[in-house]
Amino acid sequence: MPATTARGALPRLLAGLSGGSLADLEQHLDVHGPLPPARELPGGQIIDLVERAGLRGRGGAGFPTARKLRAVHAGRRAPVVVANGCESEPLSDKDSLLVRELPHLVLDGAAAAARAVGAPRVIVALKGSAKADREAIEWAIEQRRKAKQDDVEFSLFAASEGFLSGQETSLVSQIGGGDARPTFIPPRVTDRGVQGRPTLVQNVETLAQLALIARHGPEWYREVGTDAEPGAALITLAGAVAVPGVYEIAYGTPLRDVLGAADGNESEIAGILIGGYFGSWLPSSVVSRLDLSQRSLREHGASFGCGVVVALPRSACAVAETVRIAAYLADQSADQCGPCIHGTAAIADALYAIEQGNAPRHVFADLQRWTLELPGRGACHHPNGVAHFVATALQTFASQFDDHARHGPCDGCASASAIGSPGRRG
Amino acid sequence: MKIRCNPIKCEAHGMCAELFPEWIRLDDWGYPIIKDESIPRSLEVHARRAANACPTLALELEDE
Numbered sequence: 001m002p003a004t005t006a007r008g009a010l011p012r013l014l015a016g017l018s019g020g021s022l023a024d025l026e027q028h029l030d031v032h033g034p035l036p037p038a039r040e041l042p043g044g045q046i047i048d049l050v051e052r053a054g055l056r057g058r059g060g061a062g063f064p065t066a067r068k069l070r071a072v073h074a075g076r077r078a079p080v081v082v083a084n085g086c087e088s089e090p091l092s093d094k095d096s097l098l099v100r101e102l103p104h105l106v107l108d109g110a111a112a113a114a115r116a117v118g119a120p121r122v123i124v125a126l127k128g129s130a131k132a133d134r135e136a137i138e139w140a141i142e143q144r145r146k147a148k149q150d151d152v153e154f155s156l157f158a159a160s161e162g163f164l165s166g167q168e169t170s171l172v173s174q175i176g177g178g179d180a181r182p183t184f185i186p187p188r189v190t191d192r193g194v195q196g197r198p199t200l201v202q203n204v205e206t207l208a209q210l211a212l213i214a215r216h217g218p219e220w221y222r223e224v225g226t227d228a229e230p231g232a233a234l235i236t237l238a239g240a241v242a243v244p245g246v247y248e249i250a251y252g253t254p255l256r257d258v259l260g261a262a263d264g265n266e267s268e269i270a271g272i273l274i275g276g277y278f279g280s281w282l283p284s285s286v287v288s289r290l291d292l293s294q295r296s297l298r299e300h301g302a303s304f305g306c307g308v309v310v311a312l313p314r315s316a317c318a319v320a321e322t323v324r325i326a327a328y329l330a331d332q333s334a335d336q337c338g339p340c341i342h343g344t345a346a347i348a349d350a351l352y353a354i355e356q357g358n359a360p361r362h363v364f365a366d367l368q369r370w371t372l373e374l375p376g377r378g379a380c381h382h383p384n385g386v387a388h389f390v391a392t393a394l395q396t397f398a399s400q401f402d403d404h405a406r407h408g409p410c411d412g413c414a415s416a417s418a419i420g421s422p423g424r425r426g
Numbered sequence: 427m428k429i430r431c432n433p434i435k436c437e438a439h440g441m442c443a444e445l446f447p448e449w450i451r452l453d454d455w456g457y458p459i460i461k462d463e464s465i466p467r468s469l470e471v472h473a474r475r476a477a478n479a480c481p482t483l484a485l486e487l488e489d490e
Contacts, residue, residue, distance in 0.1 A: 184432045337433035342455040373453055376462070379434050 028104035046116040052218035059203035075198030086166025094234035103140035109207030128158035163332035182380035225251035240313035275305025278385030317412030339377035357408025435484035446476035
């Protein structure tokens with residue numbers, strides 16, 4: 001990525017990275033300076049700054065952060081802040097990178113968010129299996145305790161493993177001792193969440209951005225990005241690039257520049273998956289036309305999601321990759337809403353039958369109907385995500401699906417996933 | 427008024443589509459697909475009947 005854009009300098013969030021090691025409190029303060037104390041920057045003012053910055057949530061949904069802060073702040077009982085570092089999307093690594101290597105930036109943001117909504121406590125939620133993440137945060141919390149850095153109480157929560165574990169209502173349910181399953185809305189967690197209290201569940205990157213907005217203000221934040229979509233974001237690049245990993249980019253950065261920074265060879269790319277498993281497959285022809293802004297992505301029927309960008313190499317089979325991910329997602333349904341249980345399983349089975357060349361004639365009509373009927377019919381957005389992902393695959397790789405339906409598996413079908421997908425057909 | 431299904435409660439009994447076919451049809455597995463539009467006043471009585479008949483009380487009427 002270019003270190004400097006036209007109007008501002010990057011990296012911001014990643015400025016404190018030091019070659020894979022964990023930044024301690026002193027290093028963190030050297031890079032970013034301290035968070036202004038409450039007497040200089042009261043909670044209400046933080047919400048105003050966030051609003052003027054135009055910060056949106058980085059967990060995938062892109063909800064305006066200030067609106068969420070206000071909703072939680074408006075509740076009658078003392079609220080709770082949940083810093084969501086579960087990062088369920090298998091292809092994403094940006095949240096874990098922040099937690100592992102820059103935990104103080106995340107905790108700063110959580111402390112600022114707690115001040116903004118008037119919450120006395122912050123729960124940091126991480127996947128139970130994420131050992132390095134947990135150790136980094138525990139260590140950072142202890143450092144802050146000794147330095148009397150915060151007026152909030154931090155605690156850790158080990159979330160369960162599944163894809164839906166980090167979903168907002170599912171996470172709140174787990175923290176309350178319940179199942180790792182989404183719940184029906186209403187109530188919203190901003191009204192009634194942990195212990196029935198108004199609860200702010202905020203992705204850890206969002207909190208890290210908030211930590212810097214609280215220091216430098218909205219004008220600084222808007223120095224990069226576009227007027228409509230200000231700021232920078234973390235993305236995870238995977239697939240046919242020489243240097244996969246997490247990058248910090250300004251919104252509106254051309255996709256070609258993003259791939260170039262990771263030494264991706266455009267002629268080697270068969271398609272692009274943007275937004276992760278709930279994202280969109282786009283043809284490689286978009287590389288020269290697309291930029292990483294919601295406006296540009298929408299024109300192509302895609303959205304930024306959690307910032308995953310995967311370049312599918314030409315050597316890979318797009319059908320097999322789609323089958324793997326669809327099977328994984330069907331398996332990850334919370335098994336509580338009928339349309340999701342049956343619909344995602346039927347879609348995954350139909351795609352597998354196409355790959356194997358033994359699908360019935362009406363398979364494409366079935367898939368079209370299911371992907372149209374599924375969105376909006378679960379308690380959470382899982383069915384929407386699956387339907388959109390599959391519909392864009394069928395559209396982008398129409399001829400490959402057609403070939404498989406007629407002739408069965410291709411040479412690439414037997415290979416392991418080219419994009420590091422954990423999805424396996426069991 | 428709108429009608430909405432709590433998909434966690436719904437068990438695909440299908441009564442709703444029988445009582446209120448103007449607004450509700452069933453998918454391939456018997457779960458309701460509901461029009462996301464305001465129900466005309468003349469049909470509200472059918473919406474109420476469908477909601478009351480649901481064995482799992484999965485249908486919710488929402489005033490707008």
